[in-house]
Amino acid sequence: MIVLKCNSAEVQKSRLLHLFQLIPFIGMLILVFSLSACRQAAPPEAENESMLKVVTTIAPLYSFTKNIAGDSVIIENLLPSGVGPHEYSLSPEDARKIADADILIKNGVGLEEWMNKLIGSVNEVRGDSEKLLVVDTSKGVDIIDNDPHIWLSPRNAAIQVRNIEKALRKSDPGNEKLYAKNAADYISRLEELDREIAESVNKWEVKEFVTFHSAFSYFAMDYGLKQSAVIEGSPEAHPSPRHIAEIMNNIRRSGINVIFSEPDASHKIMDSIAGDLGLRMYSLDTLGSGDLGSGWYISRMRENLETLNNALGAKWTR
Numbered sequence: 001m002i003v004l005k006c007n008s009a010e011v012q013k014s015r016l017l018h019l020f021q022l023i024p025f026i027g028m029l030i031l032v033f034s035l036s037a038c039r040q041a042a043p044p045e046a047e048n049e050s051m052l053k054v055v056t057t058i059a060p061l062y063s064f065t066k067n068i069a070g071d072s073v074i075i076e077n078l079l080p081s082g083v084g085p086h087e088y089s090l091s092p093e094d095a096r097k098i099a100d101a102d103i104l105i106k107n108g109v110g111l112e113e114w115m116n117k118l119i120g121s122v123n124e125v126r127g128d129s130e131k132l133l134v135v136d137t138s139k140g141v142d143i144i145d146n147d148p149h150i151w152l153s154p155r156n157a158a159i160q161v162r163n164i165e166k167a168l169r170k171s172d173p174g175n176e177k178l179y180a181k182n183a184a185d186y187i188s189r190l191e192e193l194d195r196e197i198a199e200s201v202n203k204w205e206v207k208e209f210v211t212f213h214s215a216f217s218y219f220a221m222d223y224g225l226k227q228s229a230v231i232e233g234s235p236e237a238h239p240s241p242r243h244i245a246e247i248m249n250n251i252r253r254s255g256i257n258v259i260f261s262e263p264d265a266s267h268k269i270m271d272s273i274a275g276d277l278g279l280r281m282y283s284l285d286t287l288g289s290g291d292l293g294s295g296w297y298i299s300r301m302r303e304n305l306e307t308l309n310n311a312l313g314a315k316w317t318r
Ligand SMILES: [Zn+2]
Pocket: 086, 149, 213, 214, 215, 286, 288
């Protein structure tokens, strides 16, 4: 696979947040705890006080957790919509959310390296008795080359849902039956999505594709597709003419006639490759960030499937 590096919008946006790195984490936490103390002067809502507080890192995990827990827990998400998950920097508001949380649900596979330092600090401030339960939802997923984009395969999503369900049942045994039922219902909807994708893929003539950044390895593996080239977002490197030439040669050789950009990606390089080779360009969402809602994950995955159907299912020549 050819990997071509350039600045993605994900990365550029997250750079804006690097300012917050200047604030020492412990200082941030002291501030957070003082603010929490001030907030408690106002009478908290009684039902909220007894409810489990859960923090998710990215939108798919929010969606999964919301489906399992409904309104039985308070769920907050860290990454704002439109901000890429790879090089994020925590804000003081994020530190407050984590400091207040009972459970922190993360993707894992190195995606949230930007968070590790803070979790250590949270546990130091809280003391051993009040350790934050950190759930790594990638547990049990077959990892490909340390690629964190596991959520883009509904089969992996089902494993992530099971991991979240397990943590919620353990932490809140009073609602155990509810969580088990909701998780089973949601997994059956994921299985339906999985069947839809598999049926669509069977009809596609072209099973090879080029994407903006390396996000679709798990999707490709589960459905017998080939992510044959990637124009990958990276903070340190602009694409060299040599890499662009390699990608273009690869596309010419393979007979690929479509390329996939992303909603937030810089389209310049994609535009020029598509223009030079006469390729059609489509946009696929990597779901690294997005709207927070229970229906969001499955409906966004269906929109991606529709795009793929239009791009790979249609008969046409270059
Ligand atoms: Zn990504």
